[in-house]
Amino acid sequence: MFLEATLKNNPELIEAAAAFHKKGLIEPNTYCIDLDSVGKNANLIAETAKKLGINLYFMTKQFGRNLVVAKTIVQAGIESAVAVDMDEARVLYKNGITIGHMGHIVQVPRALLKEALQMKPEVITCFSLEKAREIDDAAGELGIVQDILLRVVDDGDCIYPGQEGGIPLKDLERTASAIKKFANVRIIGVTSFPCLLYDYDSAKIEPTANLYTITTAARQLKDMGFDIAQINAPSVTCVSTMPLLKETGATHGEPGHSLTGTTPLHSRGHEPEVQSMVYVTEVSHSDEKRAYVFGGGFYPRSRLEKAYIPGKKLILEARDISPESIDYYTSLETEGTKLYPGETVIYSFRTQIFVTRSKVAIIEGIHKGNPKILGIFNSMGDRIR
Structure with missing residues (x-):
């Protein structure tokens, strides 16, 4: 999906990744991240958000919750992270990363709420009155008041399978009135996901129905007397989309793939953010028509299309693996070209490293002509070496 863009905008990353693999310093099934980029x-x-008055929480799951990368992002000006689940929250908190947002997409389980509250998140998202009550109880035991966002949904919203949930817009007034009586939580905003989506036909970012749902919800809550400080509109938050967030009334975005230049909008290679992540593997074996490469890091929504053979400076068609199968291997259409076991193969596609069994190599100094591996990590952010 991003191979041509990466070859155009960051060929040095591909060269460095290939060289490290050839030397045996990077194993197959390793994502390489260009830290400087x-x-x-x-x-x-961060600078664009500051100019527009948009607040940001950054995502880490897509690059494997890597703390070296996270701290670089903080130093660059995005100070708070969003924790997609409690495992991620623990990693971030333990390593000194400020947690801005938790509970969205994954709600905080009841038994873990006191632990979550002690991490002092700026906001926690609630999908229901019951979850707000649970947070209120836990906050009461700790003697604090926790700010919360409500995830509000309506008919016609875009909700991905496995991410269902939220307070129906038609029930918002009743639910918010009930929560208002709680002593230890305070409604300060609304959120949903995805609020923006890339249209593959028009090659543009378009607002989803979700965005209109939460802006409507925010107006209703303001009319009820709530002080609404957040209209949090995640998905495809990047330099080019933040003016749209501002225009529609959103106050917060959550950059994730834009940090590595790998949102769908970046596939043409024309955006300000540069492609900064590639997947490195190698040929295992082949037959008359195909070469088979080691897997472990392929992702069902990757839109995998092509692979690059740096030793031959050759781009080949890549076959994606069915979501029903384990990605022990995937294959390349060799088109009569002989590929040998051990040959480096490089991909650039959309991923979520935290759901893979890949390793992650963090590389600095690529654009100074002195690439250096800072460390090899697993997909959960733990250092291997």
């Missing part, structure tokens, strides 16, 4: 991307995003 991520820092520049984060700074561009």
Whole structure:
């Protein structure tokens, strides 16, 4: 999906990744991240947000909750992270990353709420009156008041399978009135996901129905007397989309893939953020028509299309693996070209490293002509070496 864009905008990353693999310093099934480019991307995003008055929480799941990358993003100007689940929250909190938002997409389980509250998140998202009550009880035991966002949904909203949930817009007034009686939580905003989506036909970012749902919800809550400080509108938050967030009344965005230049909008290679992540593997074996490469890091929504063979400077058609199968291997259409076991293969596609079994190599100094591996990590952010 991003191979041509990466070859155009960051060929040095591909060269460095291939060289490290050839030397045996990077194993197959390793994502390589260009740390310096991520820092520049984060700074561009942070500066644009500052000019527009948009607040940001950054995502880490897509690059494997990596703390080296996270701290680089903080240094670049995005100071708070969003924790997609409690496992991520623990990693971030333990390593000194400020947690701005938790509970969205994954609600905080009841038994973990006191632990979550002790991390002092700026906001926690609630899908229901019951969850707000649970947070109120836990906050009461700790003697604090926790700010919360309501995830509000309506008919016609875009909700991905496995991410269902939220307070129906038609029930918002009743639910908010009930929550208002709680002593230890305070409604300060609304959220949903996704609020923006890339249209593959028009090649543009368009607002979803979700965005209109939460802006409507915010107006209703303001009319009820709530002080609404957040209209949090995540999905495809990047330099080019933040003016749209501002225009529609959103106050917060949550950059994730834009930090590595890998949102769908970036597939053409024309955006300010540079592609900063590639997937490195190698040929295992082949037959008359195909070469088979080691897997472990392929992702069902990757829109995998092509692979690059740096030793031959050759781009080949890549076959994606069915979501029903384990990605022990995936294949390349060799088109009569002989590929040998051990040959480096490089991909650039949309991923979520935290749901893979990949390793992550963090590389600095690529654009100074002196690339250096800072460390090898697993997909959960733990250092391997």
